[in-house]
Amino acid sequence: MNDENISWLNRATTWATRRDSDESRGSGPRGSGNHITMQLPTPKRPRPDREQSSRSISEAMRLLRSSEEQQTLLGDEELADDDGCFPPRKNDDPQAPNPHADLPVYTTIHRIRRLVIASIDDPYDRAMLLSPRVNVAIVRPLVEHLYDPDDASIVYCLLINRAQFLREQSYQAHHQTVNITRANLCEIVAARILRRYDEDHTGRSGLLMLANVLVAGFEPFQNAPSSVVLEKEHSRWGIAESWFQANRKRMLTALEVAIVSESKLFLATTACQKVVDAVWRGRITYTPTAWLDLVPDRYKHRGISLYDPRRAPYLNQYRLIVPRTRNIIETTQFIILFVLYILTMTSKAHTIGPSHLNFTAQELLFAIYGMGWCLDEFASVLEHGWSVHTQNLWAFLDLTFVAIYSAYFGLRMHGLSTNSGIQGKQALDVLSLAAPVLLPRLAFCLMSESMLFIALRAMMADFLFLTVLTVWCFGGFLLAMRWLSESQEGYESHKPVDIAKWMIYLWFGLDGTGIQTSPEFHPFLGPLLMTTFTFLGNSLFLTILVAMLSDTYSKLAASATAEVQFRRAVLTFEGVKADALFSYPPPFNVAFLFVLLPLKMITTPRWFHKINVLFVRTLNAPVLFLISLYERRFLWKKQSSATFSGGRGDRTVFSFWEQFGAHADMQLVFEHEPPNEVQDRMDDLDQAFTEDLWENAEGLSVGPSLVTRKRRNSGAISEASGSIFPNARLTRRALSRSEYRV
DSSP: OOHHHHHHHHHHHHSOOBOOSSOOTTOGGGOOTTSOEEEOOOOOOOOTTSOSSOOOHHHHHHHHHHHHHTTBOOOTTSOOOTTSEESOOSSSOSBOOOTTTTSOHHHHHHHHHHHHHHHOOSOOOHHHHTSHHHIIIIIHHHHHHHOOTTOTTHHHHHHHHHHHHHHHTTTOGGGHHHHHHHHHHHHHHHHHHHHHHHHHSOHHHHHHHHHHHHHSOBOTTTTOOHHHHHHHHHHOOSSTTSGGGTTOOOOBOHHHHHHHTTOHHHHTSHHHHHHHHHHHHTSEEOOOOOSOOSSOOOSOBOOSEEEOTTTSOSSOGGGGGOHHHHHHHHHHHHHHHHHHHHHHHHSSOSSSSGGGGSOOHHHHHHHHHHHHHHHHHHHHHHHHOHHHHTTSTTHHHHHHHHHHHHHHHHHHHHHHHHTOHHHHHHHHHHHGGGHHHHHHHHHHHHTTTOHHHHHHHHHHHHHHHHHHHHHHHHHHHHHHHHHHTBOTTSOBSSOHHHHHHHHHHHHTTSOOHHHHHHHHHOTTHHHHHHHHHHHIIIIIIHHHHHHHHHHHHHHHHHTHHHHHHHHHHHHHHHHSOOOGGGGSOTTHHHHHHHHHHHHHHHSOHHHHHHHHHHHHHHHTHHHHHHHHHHHHHHSSBOOOSSSOOSSTTOOOTTHHHHTTSTTTHHHHTTSSOOOHHHHHHHHHHHHHHHHHHHHHHTTOOOSSOHHHHHHHHHTOSOGGGGGSOHHHHHHHHHHTSSEEEO
């Protein structure tokens, strides 16, 4: 059954029934006033012009062929330009025109807000929004009304409204749950509209259309009235028009807004993941915009296009910002940093003395390389902002290491300037704190899609939040016991640090010294305070902590696929870099930062771009050459003469030996398309099934069904096959009735 049939059936079984006091009309002997009857509406046949979202069998096969076509190499008739981009540029203008400049983004945003507010007045949870009744009454009409195949900004505007509703729910207490419902409705409608784009635009042109919907940049005030733009210019502040942001406007993409608003349901859809995977592999290329560039190079701005490595140069510097390549490069850079850290800590001096003033070769390499790595992390925060960067799975570990390295470097330089070996020893002691950060970071990096690490990150945030609140609330016990420890002469019998240490030991059940020494504070009040704190800390705090962490893990495990795909989308979006500084590996990025910045002030944008490209290609020539060789062979799937396959065309080295396996026939049956007579036979049977389904649904069939008659004429179906789908027969028999008796 297609989507419309399922929706109609759910609608028929969930709509409210009404009691008829008179005799039921048209019910025969079963119709009496003692029964509740429900008149079934006449179902509508799917529209042949694809205005509905229902899909037939041929439609499903067409979409499958289109999906496989999107993963194959461009044909000979689809020629890319000399940069490897398809569609090719029309001229040599370095700035590609914005194809979406005429879209009324500002008007669409406010139009969607009005529609959503008018549609939702009461709070509903996500399950209720996905129910058949709400789908028919609210979701589907909004999708049909808002969907425009020529407007790529609809999804962006819906996600902008979702972010705004989530923001409003934080300070409008009387509309809190209603705004959450409205935000969820915007996400659901955006996901449905994105699916419509995927179904209506097939082939490689459809993949480009989806990419324009998700990663094309839009501005919220695009095509707004002049009075609104003028008011925005007067009220804005910051560095948007500074030297760092010259010649380019800060534009947001639908993918970025979905990440910021944590639209995990939207990001987990098939259409969205199709684009995310294409961007991740580098099949789709585009020039991103950054919130702040340290070394901006915006002379060239290419539109969203497919990448053909056969037409591109071997040393293509833009392949360094492909997310998959960028992830491999960053992982390699971190492993180098980790190895240098281990060598530094194993070769350090073990006694305080003049040796701590001298840099070993290992420590010197680590200090220089670590500076470049921290600069890369700082530029990543400025690239897309704090909100997007902290959504990365291991961002909190990277930022912790940056803080530890900054403290180490400051103490080390201070020790050298004051000729103090003690300061040098303290700097290395601080650096030793990086070990609990770097080792887990390596595991997070190598197993980024493990549900264990995704849950661990979320539970660490809950643990720190609850710990801060608990320390705040239990701080009164520390103050009370500190004041009780004072004598009449003002002498403190116990220091606050010792009292805090005893409280922490009692908190986690490690030591009972605080209970033993509590009478020294006060014979009666001291034990009372310490016992109360112990009871609350062990019973209340730990119970709440375990409950919170269990609830967090259960929620993440219930939506494990969505969580993994959300992290993959974050990693993909962050991997497309705009800052030219990311093309220089550490520690060369530090040197080129001080070289390129002064050079940008004295050269034109065109010459600065040429010099930057020369430096990048020279420094990364071996890496770029290996990337080019790999992508020319493995970036796209090879074209196959078969229409669609279950793995055909993906021949591996072991394919020949698999033919001799005991289960080789399971793969060989899909190696070639069925003959024409078999396909004609399948078409006849499938068409008969579709006609029989709709004929029974309309209540027109009273004798043998059409599919049964055709099967009898063909003689292809045996009598035993009727027992395979008994539930289907029951469903058809139920659908043939004009009313249900409850």
